[in-house]
Amino acid sequence: MKVLLFNGSSNRQGCTYTALKEVADSLNQEGIETEIIQVGSKGIRDCIGCGGCRNITEGKCVFNDDIVNEVIDKAKEADGFIFGSPVYYAHPSGRILSFMDRLFYAGKASFIFKPAAAIVSARRAGTTASLDAMLKHFTINNMPVVSSSYWPMVHGGQNKPDDVKQDLEGLQVMRNLGKNMAWLLKCIELGKNNGLNRPELEEQILTNFIR
Numbered sequence: 001m002k003v004l005l006f007n008g009s010s011n012r013q014g015c016t017y018t019a020l021k022e023v024a025d026s027l028n029q030e031g032i033e034t035e036i037i038q039v040g041s042k043g044i045r046d047c048i049g050c051g052g053c054r055n056i057t058e059g060k061c062v063f064n065d066d067i068v069n070e071v072i073d074k075a076k077e078a079d080g081f082i083f084g085s086p087v088y089y090a091h092p093s094g095r096i097l098s099f100m101d102r103l104f105y106a107g108k109a110s111f112i113f114k115p116a117a118a119i120v121s122a123r124r125a126g127t128t129a130s131l132d133a134m135l136k137h138f139t140i141n142n143m144p145v146v147s148s149s150y151w152p153m154v155h156g157g158q159n160k161p162d163d164v165k166q167d168l169e170g171l172q173v174m175r176n177l178g179k180n181m182a183w184l185l186k187c188i189e190l191g192k193n194n195g196l197n198r199p200e201l202e203e204q205i206l207t208n209f210i211r
Helices: 015-029 068-077 094-106 127-139 168-193
Strands: 002-007 033-038 080-088 116-122 153-155
Touching (some): 015 168, 033 068, 068 094, 080 094, 080 127, 080 168, 094 127, 127 153
Parallel strands (some): 080 116
């Protein structure tokens, strides 16, 4: 089993990475393979709602100049996901949101019913609002959301990963998140091996409120 972790910070080994690494180490101790993917320090296009991923490229984004389509391919073989972001102006980085918007709109089939979690890093505030924005991508896609012993956040100074290492409670929350993800993945695997398959969904009904 494998979990992909995404670093939505432009700092490759900053505060967000430090938190993700704590989760990854916890997963590794439970026998789960991990890969931390740097979303990048360059800008990522926003989704323009063109529908090309439905009609032209069939499950891939029509924009192919960043890592979105590469990740969609990786996600097909992955079992779980953790998305990490720093907090900017009380919200996640624009980079991670644009990444997730296109990832889930184009590559929905690669993520459905697979467990996921979000983690954030902040100097002080804006953490729960940021988590809320990120979690919505999972709850619209039939994905079990993995929780921990507190909201999955760490606190540190700007670009100071050593500060995060002093947030002992935050690091413990990250470790517990890893343990909970591993437990859920093993439960799902056990269910599959005993004939318990994922639910069969009804055909989607789209209702508009303007008549």
